[in-house]
Amino acid sequence: MRPPSQGAQILGSILVALAIAAIAIAVVTAHFGPTSHAELEAREERVDRRLDAREERAERREERREDAAER
């Protein structure tokens, strides 16, 4: 089998280099997690909502405990 032409070899090698760079960027960016502003805001909102719900539950529990103690 004949090897590909020199132009094709160069083009193929450059495409491999680009693919390597793209994969490196994708892997490291994935390691950092979401970077878009909207996504980060949504995540912050979810965390806030979860914290609020936890606080509310703790307050309700405290109230119930106080009621039980009064009785």
Place this chain on the structure above:
Amino acid sequence: MDDLIESLTRGNVTEVKVVLATVILALAIYQLALAAISYGKVRPRFLQSGPATWVHRASGDTVLVLAVLVAIACVSFYGFEDGGAHAVFGCLVLAALAAKVLAVRIGGSSSPLLPWIGIALFALFAATWLTSAGDFLGVG
């Protein structure tokens, strides 16, 4: 300079530096493979020595530009004071890059020094990455 870097990276100086440094290291590994083909140490059927040399040079030029950009961002934003081993390896990388360019300009592409400078350069790139980006990513 600080403000320019900060605005170009939208405040994510470290993250951008880590991404670029990782791209440089990945391309440096590819450079080793291309150099091995270029010197005839490895002979794949799909890539001959000539095209491998051409792409090695083109990719090397890209790595050089990226490395200088990362170095400028690193020195102007973080400075030398807290750099430690990373700062030393970074300076040695730039020295090795300069030596490689000089070796090509003076001795031509057949200079016997080139493979050794290339291997040293790769080792220094790896050490620089491990003491900064690798550390940041939890690898180093």
